[in-house]
Amino acid sequence: MTKFSIIVPCFNAEQTISATLKGFQAQTHADWEAIIVDDGSSDASCDIVQKIARRDDRIKLVFNLGKGPSAARNYGAMNVARNEIIAFCDADDIWTETKLETLANAFSNPKTHGAFGQIAFFNDTPSDASVYSTVPQAQLSIDMLLGENPVCTCSNITMRRDAFVATGGFSTKLVHNEDLDWLVRAVGQGLRIKGLHQLHTYYRTSPRGLSSDLAAMERSRQEVLKTAASFGAMPSATSNAIYNRYLSRRALRMSEDRFLPLRFAFAGMRISPAGFFSSPRRGALTLLAALSVPVLPRPIARRLFT
Incomplete structure (x- = not known):
């Protein structure tokens, strides 16, 4: 066994x-x-x-x-x-x-x-x-x-x-x-x-x-990118877009900067629309949520996303 x-x-x-x-x-x-x-x-x-x-x-x-x-x-x-x-x-x-x-x-x-x-x-x-x-x-x-x-x-x-x-x-x-x-x-x-x-x-x-802690996450990501580079690997446009989609969802949960989720979502779509929507449902829901946060009352946004 x-x-x-x-x-x-x-x-x-x-x-x-x-x-x-x-x-x-x-x-x-x-x-x-x-x-x-x-x-x-x-x-x-x-x-x-x-x-x-x-x-x-x-x-x-x-x-x-x-x-x-x-x-x-x-x-x-x-x-x-x-x-x-x-x-x-x-x-x-x-x-x-x-x-x-x-x-x-x-x-x-x-x-x-x-x-x-x-x-x-x-x-x-x-x-x-x-x-x-x-x-x-x-x-x-x-x-x-x-x-x-x-x-x-x-x-x-x-x-x-x-x-x-x-x-x-x-x-x-x-x-x-x-x-x-x-x-x-x-x-x-x-x-x-x-x-x-x-x-x-x-x-x-x-x-x-x-x-x-998105700022600390970004600092640690730079270290991870160095590790990847040591194996000759660099993130593709698709993976960078997916990472920004991930950050957008994390920012939604924080509910502090109401425009931060949208900035990450737009960044991901600029890098690679196909990458951002590589999971169509996840991409669409992330974008819809990021667009809604700035116009929703804070208590409702907090209940929905945290």
């Missing part, structure tokens, strides 16, 4: 870590260990983990204080994990019950280095999820990743441990896009990361979360 080591970076996650761990315990594939890597929590996170671990010896709490989530993931995967397959999950996300079962089937092919599934985005409880990621039919490419990352989050990445170690792990210099930077390196080094067309992860959204 395929054995998994689940790596969970944790920092002040007392409100969510219990639900995350219950998601592991509900898995139909039971051969796993969960390594919770605490980064110096000052709340009750560690107490909650230890209480659950006393009843389930598959769960282990370790410490890697004050070094950030990327260092926590690297430490758990490279220094603590005992199993061949490494699955990452953040301390506020929740897995579907059959995630590890479908991953075990995927990794039965020895040529598969990594895998990811579909994401559902929720606010308060997984049952309120109404937006889902798209898993591409084609194999991951650097240009695809430079448009809109279909993996979406570290909680959706599962890798063979030796392949992950060979990449050098996540960059500890990046706060945003560390998963994207790692994926670009992994794909650039020839790793085969397979998209699975099953729902795997419920991703907890927050309009004030890290991914809402």
Whole structure:
């Protein structure tokens, strides 16, 4: 039976870590260990983990204080994990019950280095999820990743441990896009990361979360572009248009600058209309929403888009 080591970076996650761990315990594939890597929590996170671990010896709490989530993931995967397959999950996300079962089937092919599934985005409880990621039919490419990352989050990445170690792990210099930077390196080094067309992860959204800081996102994107360039890859017009479509949707959720979503949408359409509307429904809905925000009363726009 395929054995998994689940790596969970944790920092002040007392409100969510219990639900995350219950998601592991509900898995139909039971051969796993969960390594919770605490980064110096000052709340009750560690107490909650230890209480659950006393009843389930598959769960282990370790410490890697004050070094950030990327260092926590690297430490758990490279220094603590005992199993061949490494699955990452953040301390506020929740897995579907059959995630590890479908991953075990995927990794039965020895040529598969990594895998990811579909994401559902929720606010308060997984049952309120109404937006889902798209898993591409084609194999991951650097240009695809430079448009809109279909993996979406570290909680959706599962890798063979030796392949992950060979990449050098996540960059500890990046706060945003560390998963994207790692994926670009992994794909650039020839790793085969397979998209699975099953729902795997419920991703907890927050309009004030890290991914809402658009200025920091742009700075980290420049670092990702440098990583891509080291493999001789530059973003195509299509991928740049898709990236601007993505930024337009992120700006909609922030509800601060009412014209910012429209500026991103127009930028994407100027770069490549075909790229912006490569997903016709997503492109049309993004443009319609961006056009509506400046004329809608703020409370209505906030309810609709955040």
